[in-house]
Amino acid sequence: MAICIQRFTIEHPFLLSDNRHYPFYIWKDIFRRHWTIRYVIIPLYIYTAAAINRCLCKDTTALWRLALALCTSAVLVPSPLIEFRYFTVPYFFVRLHISSRSTTRAVLFEALWFSAINAATIWVFINRPFAWPSEPGQLQRFMW
Structure with a gap:
């Protein structure tokens, strides 16, 4: 994960050009504060992925979880911008497949x-x- 962050983090000019959106402030006030911030939150990324996987393991197959991860990655990885709208469809799929026993x-x-x-x-x-x-x-x- 650290290698991915180091080699593939792109700071797109549009990300820091419009102060009317949450991603502007998240990037400016958190990720740009110090270069180590990107690496310090790796455990949060791992915990989040494990928590989502744990919630989905109850009611979905391994193939479905792999397909969701690949499709989500195909949308998010090549995008140089951070926009919450890119996360809405994967979020809805996860939310719909979380056990109804919540x-x-x-x-x-x-x-x-x-x-x-x-x-x-x-x-x-x-x-x-x-x-x-x-x-x-x-x-x-x-x-x-």
Whole structure:
């Protein structure tokens, strides 16, 4: 994983050119802070992959999980941009195939988590417009 990060991390100019999106701030404030950050979070990547695999092992075949991993990689790896929309289809496939025995508490936490993110985004969109120096007088708004 460290070799993949070292050799294949691309910082696309569009990623850092538009401060109206979450990926701009994630990249600028987290990944660009220090070069080691990219490597420090490798355990988080591994844990996340293992957790998804563990959730899917209950109700899916190994072939289905491999196909999901390959298809998701085929979409994400060649893309030089980080956009949350690229993760929505794989997320829906994972969510649909997670065991229906999920606890009510986990589903409630997920709903609250997504509601909080959406509420914060809507609040910033409505209450925090800003102007770019290159376009004075034209208000810009933060977008998902």
